[in-house]
Amino acid sequence: MNTTHIPDELQQRIDMAALRARGIKHQVLSPNERRALIGRIKHHLDTQDAVLVAHYYVDEELQDLADDTGGIVADSLEMARFGYEHPASTVVVAGVRFMAETAKILSPEKRVLAVKREAECSLDMGCPIDQFSEFCDRHPDRTVVVYANTSAAVKARADWVVTSSIALKVAEYLRDRGEKILWAPDRFLGGYVQRMTGADMVMWQGSCVVHEEFKADELRRLKIEHPEAAVLVHPESPSGVIDLADRVGSTSQIIQAAREMDNDLFIVATEDGIFHKMREAAPNKTFLAAPTAGEGATCKSCAHCPWMKMNDLQGLQRVLSTGENEVFIDEAIRSRAEVSLKRMVDFAREHIKPGMYVTGNA
Numbered sequence: 001m002n003t004t005h006i007p008d009e010l011q012q013r014i015d016m017a018a019l020r021a022r023g024i025k026h027q028v029l030s031p032n033e034r035r036a037l038i039g040r041i042k043h044h045l046d047t048q049d050a051v052l053v054a055h056y057y058v059d060e061e062l063q064d065l066a067d068d069t070g071g072i073v074a075d076s077l078e079m080a081r082f083g084y085e086h087p088a089s090t091v092v093v094a095g096v097r098f099m100a101e102t103a104k105i106l107s108p109e110k111r112v113l114a115v116k117r118e119a120e121c122s123l124d125m126g127c128p129i130d131q132f133s134e135f136c137d138r139h140p141d142r143t144v145v146v147y148a149n150t151s152a153a154v155k156a157r158a159d160w161v162v163t164s165s166i167a168l169k170v171a172e173y174l175r176d177r178g179e180k181i182l183w184a185p186d187r188f189l190g191g192y193v194q195r196m197t198g199a200d201m202v203m204w205q206g207s208c209v210v211h212e213e214f215k216a217d218e219l220r221r222l223k224i225e226h227p228e229a230a231v232l233v234h235p236e237s238p239s240g241v242i243d244l245a246d247r248v249g250s251t252s253q254i255i256q257a258a259r260e261m262d263n264d265l266f267i268v269a270t271e272d273g274i275f276h277k278m279r280e281a282a283p284n285k286t287f288l289a290a291p292t293a294g295e296g297a298t299c300k301s302c303a304h305c306p307w308m309k310m311n312d313l314q315g316l317q318r319v320l321s322t323g324e325n326e327v328f329i330d331e332a333i334r335s336r337a338e339v340s341l342k343r344m345v346d347f348a349r350e351h352i353k354p355g356m357y358v359t360g361n362a
């Protein structure tokens with residue numbers, strides 16, 4: 001398979017950024033302080049015609065607030081759709097940078113605020129536009145498909161943007177049209193898509209610092225201890241982990257699988273913020289985290305996205321009261337990125353019902 005390599009120096013920078021983010025501690029609030037803060041945030045959302053769009057990996061209190069105030073807690077595809085379709089004039093994104101940028105690309109007329117400007121994503125960081133453009137230039141015959149976890153500039157260079165909930169369907173569609181794919185940046189999701197669809201793909205070699213730490217051997221041992229458990233895996237995980245899954249899907253699709261499957265016990269390979277909504281969706285079921293420890297473990301993130309966890313109530317209150325962290329994107333880049341993103345949103349409207357999960361491994 002034709003691939004491109006992430007230089008060691010870039011990988012070190014990503015690891016360092018993740019470690020630094022992990023060291024950031026939230027200020028502890030008393031119950032009264034928390035109540036007052038939430039009251040102020042609700043007032044701001046109301047008076048500023050703003051809606052809160054949160055990812056499943058952010059802290060529970062932000063997820064609850066999004067639900068309570070008519071916003072949404074969702075996977076990246078549903079976050080993009082919701083921000084785009086919602087009538088509010090301000091969209092506040094609790095997630096990571098690419099999610100806030102996606103909202104702005106799709107809705108340039110809206111004010112988009114990011115709760116944390118510094119919240120990155122290792123996949124986005126590991127795919128700088130200059131190197132990515134060179135990679136594309138080497139494969140002019142290929143349709144460029146990029147994961148949503150990329151910068152606006154990388155999306156602008158792409159023909160298609162996909163998220164984990166729609167990647168297989170888009171690859172099948174392109175394969176059936178005889179198109180060859182250039183895929184970036186996640187090598188594990190790309191490998192999974194390639195194995196499932198047989199599409200002709202060349203691959204950028206990025207990875208998620210959280211999901212790459214799940215360990216297949218330890219998971220196999222945990223499955224032996226709990227033969228009745230179903231294994232739910234996000235496709236950013238290594239192929240050995242995906243091979244052990246009963247269901248592979250986006251965060252929304254994993255939650256839906258937990259709700260719909262008959263099992264009472266689940267082993268879950270994705271970021272630990274997801275357990276909040278999983279318990280809400282299936283309150284009588286039990287969820288175990290898939291192992292990140294074991295042979296060869298470095299556990300820099302331990303199923304915990306350091307950037308998602310930078311989002312907090314205080315940050316949300318600050319951006320609403322000051323207007324800081326507004327997202328701006330160069331119009332030439334935005335308008336090109338809009339084409340590849342809208343292609344995904346339109347395709348999703350036809351092919352993916354909200355929350356529908358993609359596939360089982362069986």
Ligand code: 13P
Nearest residue numbers: 075076077163164250251
């Ligand atoms: P989802 O689209 O499945 O929510 O994934 C986003 C993400 O960043 C997973 O690590």
Ligand code: SF4
Nearest residue numbers: 121122208209210305
């Ligand atoms: Fe990026 Fe991984 Fe964090 Fe998702 S969990 S935002 S892919 S670093």
